[in-house]
Amino acid sequence: MIEEIVSLQMPVEERLVVRKNRLEPEHAGKNMKRISIVTGTHGDELNGQYVCYKLIEKIKAHPEHLCGIVDVYPSINPLGIDTGSRGIPMNDLDMNRVFPGTDSGAMAEHIAYKITQDIIGSDMCVDVHSSNIFIKEVPQVRLSPENYDKLLPYARLMNADIIWALSASVYLEASLANCLNMFGVPSIVVEMGAGSRITRTYARQTLDGIFRLMKELGIWSGSVEEVKEPIVANTGDVSAIHAGRSGLFILEDAEIGVNIQKGFKIGKIVSPLTGDVLEEIISPKDGFLFTLREHPVVYKGAIMARVCKTGDRAETAFASVKGGEAYV
Amino acid sequence: MYREKLYSLEGIYREEFKITGFRFGHGENSACIVGSLRGNEYQQTYICSQLIRELKKLEEHGQIAGNKSILVIPCLNQYATNIDRRFWPLDDSDINRKFPGHIAGDTTQQIAANIMEIIKGYSYGIHLTSFYMPGKFVPHVRMMETGFQNPSLANLFGLPFVVIRKPKPMDTTTLNYNWQMGGTSAFSLYTNCSDYIDDVSAKQAVASILRFLTRMGIIKYNNHSGYIAEVIDEDNLVPILSGAAGFYKRLFEPGRTVYRGDVIGEIIDTYSGEILDRVISPTEGMIFFAYTGPTVMEDAVVYKVIRRLHE
Ligand SMILES: [Zn+2]
Numbered sequence: 001m002i003e004e005i006v007s008l009q010m011p012v013e014e015r016l017v018v019r020k021n022r023l024e025p026e027h028a029g030k031n032m033k034r035i036s037i038v039t040g041t042h043g044d045e046l047n048g049q050y051v052c053y054k055l056i057e058k059i060k061a062h063p064e065h066l067c068g069i070v071d072v073y074p075s076i077n078p079l080g081i082d083t084g085s086r087g088i089p090m091n092d093l094d095m096n097r098v099f100p101g102t103d104s105g106a107m108a109e110h111i112a113y114k115i116t117q118d119i120i121g122s123d124m125c126v127d128v129h130s131s132n133i134f135i136k137e138v139p140q141v142r143l144s145p146e147n148y149d150k151l152l153p154y155a156r157l158m159n160a161d162i163i164w165a166l167s168a169s170v171y172l173e174a175s176l177a178n179c180l181n182m183f184g185v186p187s188i189v190v191e192m193g194a195g196s197r198i199t200r201t202y203a204r205q206t207l208d209g210i211f212r213l214m215k216e217l218g219i220w221s222g223s224v225e226e227v228k229e230p231i232v233a234n235t236g237d238v239s240a241i242h243a244g245r246s247g248l249f250i251l252e253d254a255e256i257g258v259n260i261q262k263g264f265k266i267g268k269i270v271s272p273l274t275g276d277v278l279e280e281i282i283s284p285k286d287g288f289l290f291t292l293r294e295h296p297v298v299y300k301g302a303i304m305a306r307v308c309k310t311g312d313r314a315e316t317a318f319a320s321v322k323g324g325e326a327y328v
Numbered sequence: 329m330y331r332e333k334l335y336s337l338e339g340i341y342r343e344e345f346k347i348t349g350f351r352f353g354h355g356e357n358s359a360c361i362v363g364s365l366r367g368n369e370y371q372q373t374y375i376c377s378q379l380i381r382e383l384k385k386l387e388e389h390g391q392i393a394g395n396k397s398i399l400v401i402p403c404l405n406q407y408a409t410n411i412d413r414r415f416w417p418l419d420d421s422d423i424n425r426k427f428p429g430h431i432a433g434d435t436t437q438q439i440a441a442n443i444m445e446i447i448k449g450y451s452y453g454i455h456l457t458s459f460y461m462p463g464k465f466v467p468h469v470r471m472m473e474t475g476f477q478n479p480s481l482a483n484l485f486g487l488p489f490v491v492i493r494k495p496k497p498m499d500t501t502t503l504n505y506n507w508q509m510g511g512t513s514a515f516s517l518y519t520n521c522s523d524y525i526d527d528v529s530a531k532q533a534v535a536s537i538l539r540f541l542t543r544m545g546i547i548k549y550n551n552h553s554g555y556i557a558e559v560i561d562e563d564n565l566v567p568i569l570s571g572a573a574g575f576y577k578r579l580f581e582p583g584r585t586v587y588r589g590d591v592i593g594e595i596i597d598t599y600s601g602e603i604l605d606r607v608i609s610p611t612e613g614m615i616f617f618a619y620t621g622p623t624v625m626e627d628a629v630v631y632k633v634i635r636r637l638h639e
Contacts, residue, residue, distance in 0.1 A: 009573035011623035012598045086420065090625070091460050097498050106569065106629040134419060173497035242432060246338040299418060300338055301435035 005073070006114035008107060016079060018111060020118070023059050023070040033217045034069035036122040036185075037210065038115075041095045041176060043080020043087070044195040045130030050203040055210060068219030071122065076115055076176075084196065086132065099179040116179055124154065124217055125187040126210060127177045133195035134295040135303060138257045139202050139209075141230070142166050142189045147181045155188055157216055157227055159209030161257060162290050162308055164233035194294045231288055237309040239285060243302045245269050245278040249293050256292040259310065266305050269298060283307055329384045334401065335442045337435070347404050347443070352383045355395030358546045360450040360512075361537060362401050362443075365424045365457070365503065366415065367408025368523045372456035375519070375533045376402035382534060383547075391548045398546060399450070404443060424457070425498065427506040444506060452481075452544060453507045453514040454537060458522035461629065463619045466582045467532055469557070470516040472499060474508045479559050481513055484543040485536040486554015488583075489616070489634075493562040520582065560634055565616055568631040572605035574598050576624035579607075580631070582615050585639045593630055598623070613637050 001022050008016045024032070037055060039048025052074040059066055075081050077095040080088060087094050093108050101112025119125055131137045141155040141163045148165050155163045172178050180187040190206055193199035205228075212227045214220035243249070247269040254266040264283040271278055281304050283289070291306035298304070330351040337345040363369070363376035380400050386392060403409055407417050415422050421436045429440030447453060459465070468489035471477040482490040499505050507514035517536070519529040539554055541547045570576070575596040586592055586609040593607030607630055617632035624630060 009626040011573045011575070011625060016625070092414065092420075092422075093460065104567075104569075106567065107625065107627050110627050132419070242434070246340050248340070297340060297418065299340070299435040301433060301438040303434055 005118050006111050008111070016107075016111075018073070018076055018078060018115060021056060021072045021074075023056065023066060023072070024068075025066045026063065029067060032068045033123045033219050034071065034121065035214055035217060035219055036071040036073065036119045036125040037128065038073045038076060038119070038125060038176065039128040040073070040075035040081050041077055041127070042129065042132070042195075043077050043083060043085045043089075044133055045086075046081070046196060046198050047130040047193045047203045047206075048128035049074060049081070050198045050200065051128055051207055051210070054203065054207050058207075058211070062222050065220055065222030067221050068214070068217065070214070070219065071119070073115070073119075076111070086195075096176060097174045099174050099176045100183070112176075116176070116183070119180060120183050120185060122180075122185050124213065125177070125180050125185050126158075126213070127187060127189045128206065129189060129191045130193045131191055131195055131294075134293065136194040136199075136256055136292050136294040137191045138162065138290045139190065139192040139205050140164065140290060142191060144172060144178055144181070147186070151181075151186055151188055152232070154186060154213060154216075156230060156232075157209060157212045158188060158190060158230075159205050159212060159225070159227040160190065160230045161228065162231040162233060162288065164238060164308070231308055231310055233308050237287075239287070239307050239309075240291075240303055241266070241281060241284065241305045241307070243269055243279065243281075243298045243300055243304055246299045247278045248272050249281070249296045249298045249304065251292075254289060254292065254305075256289055258289060259287065260289050260307065262286050267293070281305065285309060329380070329387060334446050335439070337439070342407065345407050347401060347406075347446075349446070350380050350383075350400045350402075351397060352387050352400075353392035353397040353546075355397055357450045358396040358398060359452040359454065359541055359544070360399045360401070360447045361454045361456070362447060362503065363403055363456050364409065365404050365455075366422065366522075367405050367410075367412065367417075368414045369456070369458050370409070371519060371522050371525055371530065372458065373403045373409070374525050375456055375530045376400050378530055378534045379537055382538060386547055386549060393546055393548060396546045398541065399447070401447075404439075424503055425501045427501050427503050428510075440503075443503070444510070447507065448510050448512065450512050452540070452546075453504075453512040454540070455503055455507070455514065455516045456533065457504075457516050457518065459518065459617075461619060462621045463617055464520040464582050465518050465617050466615075467517075467519050467529065467536075468616075469536075470504070470518060471514070472502075472505045472508055474505060476508050476511070476513075478513055482515055483557045483559075485515070485517070485540045485557070486552075487517075487532075487536050487557060488555045490557045490559045491562050491565075492559065558634075558637065560616075564635060565632040566611050566613070566635055567629045568592070568607060568610065568633060570595060570605070570607065570624045570626060570628045570630050573625045574604050574623065576619065576621060576630065578618055578620060578630070580615050580618065582618050583639065584615050585613070586615060586633060587612050595624060607631070609633065611635050614639060 101109040177187040192202040208225040287307040335347040426440035430437040577594040619630040
């Protein structure tokens with residue numbers, strides 16, 4: 001059933017509407033579990049759109065396996081997605097910095113409030129993101145340090161290649177996942193692919209994770225795929241490589257999602273005017289290449305890649321990134 | 329006056345990105361004035377240019393105090409200004425949400441970290457800035473409540489209002505907040521516009537900065553003593569929201585007194601021209617902020633009112 005969560009009138013003809021699709025068994029059981037799948041916070045991130053479509057398609061094909069409530073919120077920033085802009089088009093506000101919002105607040109805060117209130121009561125929330133147009137990511141779960149221990153068992157079910165913790169940053173306090181965790185709804189942030197496109201393999205990989213999670217929660221009784229054993233990153237395991245020069249980035253043989261050795265040539269920054277190679281982008285260590293620059297025009301400082309050390313690891317500590325913070 | 333290249337970043341298809349500063353006086357780092365961090369803060373850069381003109385004259389007449397130096401940085405986002413964008417053009421990121429920055433971080437984090445490095449250690453910091461919505465303010469000085477803030481110093485600008493804001497999570501990445509955490513008495517100066525030039529308000533801003541510098545003993549200058557500021561807690565500003573969407577007719581200007589029940593705005597149907605809704609003041613007080621857009625959507629902040637304050 002499609003419901004309107006919030007509706008605001010715009011000056012000419014149309015309304016801004018945030019909708020959700022609630023899928024539930026034909027015969028509602030007692031104490032059914034509820035999961036919320038949220039995406040479209042950032043208008044330039046589209047993999048979540050495909051995830052929502054495939055999720056609903058599969059549930060509709062096998063309604064007999066549904067034993068709980070699945071609330072799908074495909075676009076909590078509908079104008080952003082529709083215009084290809086990351087933020088809210090009218091004021092460039094980042095929708096993931098306004099939660100939990102207020103009932104009496106201005107547009108963005110009001111929308112954030114309605115969405116938060118609607119999700120509260122869920123047993124789990126998965127917030128699907130897709131990096132941006134500059135950087136490509138393998139499917140990964142990013143956890144905040146405060147909820148790390150509580151969420152790690154669920155994160156492991158998400159079929160991600162890697163799980164890592166963001167360093168505690170007040171900047172993230174106003175994100176949807178962080179607010180929901182504060183309100184007692186365990187919430188997981190998934191990142192995958194790059195902005196403005198759909199990477200179907202990644203989206204399907206995440207979809208398998210969502211069904212595995214739903215099975216664990218008792219929401220889905222159908223068969224599910226076996227999920228990957230993710231790399232769980234530790235403190236100091238993740239290294240970010242930044243551009244030391246401004247120029248055009250040319251990828252060498254690097255492929256995202258594979259293990260590389262220290263000294264591996266990921267790519268180079270060149271000058272299209274002089275024909276010179278300005279900088280070689282080299283892996284500083286052996287590890288798993290899970291982030292890779294997508295947009296070729298780079299300014300000094302731009303993030304080019306992230307590599308996570310693999311091998312013997314204790315699994316409870318947090319990863320922290322030297323040089324360059326990742327935000328969702 | 330000494331013109332200084334404070335920071336540069338290698339360009340690709342454009343000339344080098346540069347941040348330029350103008351230094352007056354010698355000796356201890358007394359005051360630093362920062363202009364536009366966003367490309368469309370034209371008024372803020374303009375105010376700096378007018379301030380540079382005044383300080384140059386004062387310096388020529390020996391009116392900068394001994395062992396005091398002032399740094400003015402008019403524009404910190406030339407790449408955006410020159411192509412009429414607000415944010416860093418390549419990735420649309422807001423430099424004023426990147427502080428304290430990261431010297432090994434992403435491009436705008438590096439720019440923020442370098443700016444922080446240049447402006448730290450000054451006794452007083454003044455940032456000319458703008459609000460994210462189109463609108464007019466009564467001129468005011470804004471400080472973050474960090475525990476280090478000193479509203480009595482903010483009074484010395486002689487502007488009518490000092491606003492104290494409790495930092496929200498998103499504020500902790502602004503220049504003002506991080507400047508203050510670094511030990512500088514930091515003030516944000518809001519004038520009534522940003523993306524067009526208003527000479528009257530620019531003159532008022534320049535006068536208030538000169539007044540502050542005089543009172544801090546950094547320059548010797550005779551000026552009008554200005555206002556005795558009203559200190560307001562931002563939480564006490566009453567937001568008034570639009571109840572409908574359509575053309576927006578603003579009926580009151582910032583600085584005016586309103587009474588409960590006053591009609592202060594009209595929302596007009598974009599097709600029929602009929603009045604759809606009237607914006608009614610829910611309280612008595614003074615208009616602090618007024619939205620200026622031609623159209624408005626439902627639930628937008630169209631005014632902020634200082635409760636129970638009169639002209
Ligand atoms: Zn995102």
